[in-house]
Amino acid sequence: MPNLTYPFTPMPLKYRFNELEPYLNEQVVFTHYEKHYKSYIDKLNNALSTYPQFHRWTLYDLLLNIYQLPWEIQNQVWVSAGGVYNHELYFATMTPNYRPIKDELFQKAVNTYFGSLQGFEELFKRLTSEFVGSGYVSLVANPFGELRLMTTFNQNTSLPYRLFPLLTIDLWEHSYYLQYQNNRKDYVNAWFNLIDWEEVSKRYRQPFFR
Numbered sequence: 001m002p003n004l005t006y007p008f009t010p011m012p013l014k015y016r017f018n019e020l021e022p023y024l025n026e027q028v029v030f031t032h033y034e035k036h037y038k039s040y041i042d043k044l045n046n047a048l049s050t051y052p053q054f055h056r057w058t059l060y061d062l063l064l065n066i067y068q069l070p071w072e073i074q075n076q077v078w079v080s081a082g083g084v085y086n087h088e089l090y091f092a093t094m095t096p097n098y099r100p101i102k103d104e105l106f107q108k109a110v111n112t113y114f115g116s117l118q119g120f121e122e123l124f125k126r127l128t129s130e131f132v133g134s135g136y137v138s139l140v141a142n143p144f145g146e147l148r149l150m151t152t153f154n155q156n157t158s159l160p161y162r163l164f165p166l167l168t169i170d171l172w173e174h175s176y177y178l179q180y181q182n183n184r185k186d187y188v189n190a191w192f193n194l195i196d197w198e199e200v201s202k203r204y205r206q207p208f209f210r
């Protein structure tokens with residue numbers, strides 16, 4: 001939760017580890033959340049533990065003002081704060097019960113910038129198939145409410161570009177390898193069944209950046 005401050009604590013999931021099956025199995029979700037996501041929380045807290053002057057900074061503050069931090073912790077904070085932010089967005093926009101778009105404003109934006117939801121899906125899938133390495137493909141909105149797709153590597157986020165992410169897919173191998181091995185395409189196709197469009201629409205209406 002990006003508005004919280006040190007010490008950061010894990011965001012509770014809205015679903016149990018086995019509830020995203022068959023698209024993502026229990027072992028994948030458990031490992032991803034308990035091991036990978038939580039390790040970013042621990043690393044972020046460790047990096048900031050002896051720097052009380054930053055204990056009132058939110059995740060947004062850290063990610064948007066990274067160069068105000070002492071160089072000794074810049075890299076660790078950048079990577080781990082990004083890791084926390086990206087994983088929270090990823091986990092928060094999945095749901096066991098697929099929720100379609102009901103929000104007219106958001107639906108209109110999707111139609112304007114991608115032609116249709118199907119147009120969005122095709123383009124999004126193309127970006128994931130072209131992606132090489134570890135990182136994320138995200139649906140982002142600029143301060144004018146215009147939608148874009150964006151690729152970010154490692155644990156970078158779109159925030160410093162003043163692009164607010166609405167939806168993201170984790171393309172690090174740890175997010176699918178235990179179930180899909182190297183079949184990233186199958187993972188992406190499965191993930192599309194888990195998107196919580198209501199949550200995505202809500203983010204679109206957030207006044208952040210506007």
Ligand SMILES: [Fe+2]
Nearest residue numbers: 036170172175
């Ligand atoms: Fe991940």
